[in-house]
Every structure is written in C-alpha cells, then in structure tokens.
Amino acid sequence: MIINHPLLGPRDAAEFVYLGDASLIDRPDWQSPNAASEFHDYMHLRDNIAGEMRELWFHEQGDRSWLVVTRNTVTHEITNVELARDVALAKQTGASS
C-alpha cells in the first residue's frame, strides 16, 4: 500500500507501523465519575470493521509522525490522510469551545 503522507507525499506502507482504530485519540477524562468504565471501553471496545476505518499509522522509518489514515479495510482504498496531532488538536479545541 501507499500512504500519502501530508508532509512527505506518497510513502510505502512498509515504512509505517500500524496501531488500529483512531478512536485511541479520544482518551477519556481521568476525573470523570465513570472513569473506570470509560477507560475500559476506550481500551477494549474499539472498532475493527470491514469497510471504511479511521486508523492510526506511525511513520517509524520516516519522520515519526502519527497519521490518521482513512482506509477501506476491504479494498485498501485510502481516501484521507491527516496528521494525528492536527486531528487531536482539532478535537480538543472543539471540546473546549
């Protein structure tokens, strides 16, 4: 597969390490009254669907960016690639505003 890195352009997937569902970005608040069950769900109830997934990939043999790759796990079609940091920042800004 080829991942179109937002900063570096098209790179071979062999340069990356795969993690999984990008929902790992959405780490719960440790002070939430339901923190235990929220962390449980966060850790263990992640999606693994046959179809379009937002996934985390780490460019280990490259610039060490974590990327959010939108990929169809059936066809391997990649429709979007974002810097995970941008995604995370957008979420946190969104949450606080």
Added chain:
Amino acid sequence: MTQEFRAPEGRINREKLVNFTFNSKRYQGYEGDTLASALLANGVRLVGRSFKYHRPRGIFSCGSEEPNALVTLGSGAKTEPNCRATTIELHDGLEAISQNHMGSLKHDLLAFNDILSPFLSAGFYYKTFMWPAKFWEKLYEPVIRRAAGLGALSGQEDPSLYDKGFLHCDLLVIGSGPAGLVSALNAGRAGASVILADEDFLLGGRLQMEQMEVDGISASQWVANTISELAEMPNVHIMPRTTVYGAYDHGTFGALERKTDHKKYSSGKPRQVLWRIYSKHSLLAAGATERSIAFANNDRPGIMMAGAVRAYSNRFDVLPGKEIAVFTNNDDGWRTAHDLHAKGVAIKAIVDSRESVSMKPPSGVASFVDTKVTDTMGRHALTSISLSNGENISVDCLAVSGGWSSNVHLTCHQRGKPQWNEEIASFVPGGELPVGMTVAGAANGQMTLAAAMKSAHESTRDILASLHFKPKMQPLPKVEDEASGTSCFWHVESGKQRAWIDLQNDVTAKDIKQSHLEGFRSVEHLKRYTTLGMATDQGKTSNMLGLAVMAETSGKTIDETGTTMFRPPYTPVPIGAFAGRSRGKHFKPVRKTPSHQWAKENGAVFVEAGNWLRAQWYAKPGETHWRESVDREVLATRKSVGICDVTTLGKIDVQGRDAAEFLNKIYANAFGKLAVGKVRYGLMLREDGIVMDDGTAARMSDTHFVVTTTTANAVSVYRHMEFCRQCLFPQMDVSLISTTEQWAQFAVAGPNARKLLEKVVDDEHDISNDAFPFMACGEVSVCEGIPARLFRISFSGELAYEIAVPARYGNSMMSVLMQAGQAFDAVAYGTEALGVMRIEKGHAAGNELCGTTTALDLGLGRMVSKKKDSIGNILSEREHLVREDCLNLVGFKPVDKTKGLQAGAHFVATDNEPIMQNDEGWMTSVCHSPNLGYSIGLGFIKSGSKRFGETVTAVDLLRGNTMDVVIVSPHFIDPEGERLRG
C-alpha cells in the same frame, strides 16, 4: 546428433550454434532456441515422467504454462529443479537432466505405478494409507514422497546472487504482444514514463509465433521496428525476461527479472532481480493460453497444444513431427494445419469436434467434422490415433486445441472475479480490478489480432488522458482479423480409459467425476481433493477443462461453477529472489556498542540482545567456564570497581516548556517537582494498567530531560511516547528524539567508583558525595574538555555512576576508564555479571516486566500516583489487579543450597499436587550468587511479601528439576541501600 527436425526460416540465429547436454548426452541448437525447441529439433520427444503414475511425457506447450517438460538444471549447489524446458533460453554449456524416474528415463522402474492406477485415484492418500495410523510417518509417507514428486534440491546453500530493486512509472505494460506493443508505443510517444515487461526473452508475444502481416510487413519485422523505436525513447524501459508475477495494492506490482540465467557465466552480476514496480496505471496485455481437450490417453509425448506446434515451426524452425494431425474444437486449430502444411509437413488429418465449420483445409488434406479423437497409441511417444468414425491414423504428432483462455490472473490478485463469456468460451476479467489496471487484447477477450490492437489503442488513449498527457495517437496498424470461431467442447467420453485433465498432477476426468460423487461440490474443494491445478504450472492449460467437466457432472453451467482463486505468483519465484541480499549475516543488521572493539580485544564473549551485540562476559586467560569469569567480575565489582557498557539502553531526549508535565503523563510516578540536576526512577504503565517499561529520567535543565528505557523496549517506548505527545497531549510544548546511538554510556560501579571517576572527570567538576549525591546528574567534561553527562544511579546496588560521552569517544572512554581503574584492580563486566548483581539487589528487569505484571506485583504499587493523570493510572485499579492475594515479587533460595534454581519453575505448596489449579506463581530470574555462595532467584508468588521464611515447592516438570525453596526478601545484598549512598 543432427537437428533433423529443423525447418527453414524462423526467428533463431542460424549463425550461432549452441552446445548443451540433456541427460549427459551432447546436443546442438541455435541461439534463440529454448531448451524445448532444441530438444524437439533433435528429435527428443520423451523428456520426463509424470508425477503420480510415472507416465512418459513430452513437451506440451511453448511457454510458461508447460505442465510436462520440467527438468533440473545445473549441478552441485547450483542445481535448480523443476525448470520449464519451454522457457529456458538455450546457452552454451547448459546442462539439463530429466526428473521423477528411478533408473533411466526410458525404463523408469516406478512405471509400475501406472499399472496400479486403479488404486491411486483421487484422494487415494486419504483412503489407502489410513491404517495403521503409526505407519504413516515411518513407512507410507517416505515411500510416497520418494515415488511421487518432481526434481530434488541439492540441499546445499544457493551460491547465486539475487538482488532487489524499485521502479516507478506512469504506465506499466505487462506483455509485449500486439496489444502491449501498441500501448507502449503510443504511451512512449506521448512522453509518459513506460515500463514494458515480458516474461519471454524475445519480445512480440504471439506475433513471433504466427505467420501474420502487420502494416504490410511480416509480424516479426513489425515487432523489430517497434522495439527499435521504443528503445530510442529515454522514457521507455523495456524489460524482457521479466515476469510480472503479482498485482498488489495501489498500483504496486512484483516482477522477477532473469538477469544472467541465460548466460554461461554471471560475471558477478545477480542471477535474478526482484522488482517492486510502482505504477500510476497498468495495462495488462498478458494474452491468452491455449487449453487441451480430455480424451483417452491424451498425455503421450507428441501430443501438444496446436498453438505450440505452429509456434515451434514459425518461431524456432522446428517441426514437432513429420506426420501431424490436428484435433480442435475451434477455428484457430486449423491455422496449425495451414502453417505446417506450408512448410511441407504431412498433415494427416484435421479433426474438428464441431458439427459444421466454415474453415477450409489445405489442399489435399483430409478433414473430419463432427469427429473426435477417441484414443492414442505409442509407448514412449505417439504412433497413431483412433477417431470416433473408426479410422486409425498413424501420426507422430497430434496438435490439440481446446480453445484459448484469457490470462486473467493478475486481474484477480485483489478482488477481481472473472466472468464467463460463452461466445469465446473463456473467462474474461470481471469484478473489481486492481487499482489503475486496464486489460486489453486477448487477456480481455479480444482474441483476434485486429481486435487486440484496437482495444489496446483505445485503452491507452484513455489512460494517457487520465494521466494528463496529450496523446498523439498513431493510426492503428493495418491488420486483418483472423477466424476465431470456437465452441464449448471439453472432453471425449473415454470409457475405462484415462483421459487426462491436469498433466502435471496426473488428474483425470474420472478423478473429477469421482470427487463429485464423493460430495465435493465447490470448485475449491474439487481442487484440493484431486490436486487439480495445484502443481507448479497452477493448471494454466488444465483448470478450465477441470471445471468444465465438474460443471457437466454436476449439471451446472460453467458460470455457476466459477473458477478457483488466482493468487500470486503467476509463475514460480525462487525463494532466493525474495530473500535478495538479506541472507546469512545480512539477514538483519548488527548493532555494535561503541566499545565493541575494546571488548573484542579483551576477551569478550558476545550475546545478541535484539540487534545489539553485547559483551556477555570477559574471559581472562586460564578461565575455562563462563561462571569463573562472571563470578570474578561480580566479586571484583562489589569489592572495588567494575565497568560495563550500557549504551544499548534506550535514550530519549525530552525538551520543551511542558517536558516535566509530559513526563508526569507517561510515568506513573510524579515528575513535576524533580529538581534540576536530579534523576528519578520512572515506572511506565500501559493504558490497561500493566507495567510497560522502567528507566530513569534525569532533569538536565528546566526544559530538558534525558529519559532511559530498557534495551528491549527502546523502540516501542519511543513509539508510545510519540503517540502520547501527538495523539493525546498535542497542546503540550514538548519534543522528543531518540539519542540512543548518539551517546556511549558506561556504568562505573563499586566502592571505588568515585575514586576512579575523579581521575577521569575534569577537576572543575566536584563529584564528591556532598556535591554529587545519590541520584544526582549533570553535565561534566572528561579528559580535558570532552563533553560528558554524569548520572549517579545504580543498578547493581553499589556506589555507582553512569557516564555518557558522544558515541565517537566510546571506545576510548572504555580504555581510559580501565586505565584509570588499574590502581583499583577495576574489571570490565558483561551482561551476565550485570544480571547477577541486579538479582542480588532485587531489581526487576525484562523477565519481571513481562507484560502481565503490575506495579503492585513488583512491589512498586505506592509509586503509582493517584494525584495526577497518567497513562494506566485508572485501569491499574481494576479489581483483579488490586486483589488481596495478588502476586508479589520476592526472593527465593533453595532449601538444599547445593542445588541450582531454575527460572520458569512454578510454585505450589509443598503438600500440594503439581497441577495448574495449585499454581501460585513462577520463578522469573535465577543466578549463582558468588557473594552468598549459592543459587538465588526472583519470582512472583501470591501474597509473597507476607510469606518470608515459608517453604514452597518449585515445580519444574519440563527439566525434571523440582525442589523445595524458601521465600525470602528480594534484596539479598545491602537491603538498607547503604552502599548506594556511600
């Protein structure tokens, strides 16, 4: 031996004679021959024995689809079995031998298998050799393996050189036949970067095998003109001898180029190169493969594909026989009769299974319509055929055409599903093709020359437009559409006689029917039960027949029956090519520590730690056992001072305004208030609450920390920290970089460690106990100005430091430290002594941080700060992890102190049975303590820290070394930690 089967004209070089041997007999051929064409030219018809029945077999096809003519090339370590004679380019000195016979090829002692054939039908392994079960491994399997099979490997290391490479292009054209050439030419002229790959050494595909005209000149002349124009274009890369064997994601292809296989000497060049080709678009122009018809005894040498017979005649000037008959179900077969008749060969009959045909035979040639070949004769080669009209005709070659199947293979390597096209009696590409792939020509079902060229022309125009080139399309070459009528006729009822479907795996029509009777309904099951299409040729000439017979038997259509899955590789790829240069020492990189050279010169025995080579111990002259060296190193360190290279520990530089806050997140314990110039032990949890790693973090300045990790987790911890930084805490001002390889680091441990370092560290740096106490850190300089970092940390339990210098000074630093230590009898110690001292001190390491243990288990529960958010904090509170009787890391010593403990032993109460239900924990690390004089261990046991003094049994059934042990404190040495602070 003369080449008595040569005809005039052709596409070989008559100027250049080539000498070769087959079964040690000398022959001659010409440059441009394949081994198969040269054998045929010399009248060699029997070339091998079949897989199961050891039937005599001859050359069947003229390409990579060959099922029969497999030979072993070369000798000694260079032996290569199962090479297709039809694709081997003849060269001087080529040595080939036939395969799968005992005794001579002609008088194979295993030919009696053919007589046993009633017992060897589909699934016979499963049925015949079931009882008694234990006979399988000892008797049946070895016998079957000897009798059935192909060529043998040499068993020696492959001395050939293989390489790998990467290529990029706008358009990859796969196949250089009429469609491929039209495409490459137009794309090349438009300025696109083009790769044109073909498995053959002669480009042109079928154009080289037919008597056709293109633009008023001979097809081969047109090919030559086209290739020379392409060769002039700097943007076109022509790759003959290159098989594109697999279509992968996003326009990536695998290709094998045979670089020097066709040469007598490789001259230091790689034998083959495995290419990964990245294409924006691909045009599959892989053509079509002719298939056979099943009829009784259709496997004798001399029975060949009709297209191959005329290919040998047209391309190689070889006549596969002197008296030839044609058996066909389509118009194309008739062309073989015409082409060979024109060369003066006696065409004894054209037999067509169809009720009526519009084709005309050559003048004077008998043709039989609505007629079939019902049987054949000839022990080692064909002598005659019988027809359904009762005639017997003596022939030495029968050219069979069962129609042509589009080569859809690469269209299916992703999600393609071929569709049946009844009109041309072939599956054609269907479903979802690999990204960017277009199919043209016969591979797409355009079975005639004009249609093939037209489809390539149109496809290329569209591809170029989509790539934003301005195509200047050339007019289509002037060609004529040849007759291509065909029919769905697959097999002639053969009664009790065997009609072969898959020649290479000896699968007959009867086997297909039998598997249906036995309940194998899916085509995938049929394949696996009968082994149809599972041989090295992957059933290229036979699969279609097999599923047609299956469809017929089950009363389904071919469409409903479907094909089996096509998977890469298209043709076999040597494992050596996949390995490339990554073999032996080059399989993985070796990381050497900066003091490797010093260690080597000083008797170090090295151990692999991941990719690292670390000194395990330093053997002194006279030391004969590793324990002698290790005990000496431990005792000398604890008595005076020892030095150990600890460069392999992961080092991560953490900088930024929020560096301390970031460490607060990734470590379970608090870091916010760590003073500049201080080091703290850090415990890292996974988010699920289990311990991930441990190490130290040294605060070099307000905004700068140096973090260490264990050697094993250096990569994964860095990855995790980047995840935390980028995905979880993106608003923090912090940057990370791994500096593991930038700093050489040495532990200096023992009561005289400070005295030694004072001789090395420059005078302006005060490292006295007051100025530089336990857990201090700072930037210093050594040897008059070399920058260094000093950390007062201890893994051994002694007064100890770690000193880091830029990696380029590492080797010198080691000798400087050892020289400075001479006055104190300093020793260098390796990983074994390091291990002994940390066990004596009760420090956890990899064996304890095993991915299942918690901070509480390790006795570090209080370190997990509940006043802050950190990774793993919440889930470390899970009920099961904090239960009363959780595991505790404790020490163990044997009741009988002469015995050696075993890591991996499991603990049960002494009066309990050694079974799983009674399991209370396990021993993680053991060593001989030279300080105590007996074996000691660390391990996890339920509620261990409340059970000091209790005796339990350490069960070791695997090694039969069960013994009673006493639970003790894990701190065998200096439990109060006085030495550290001294």
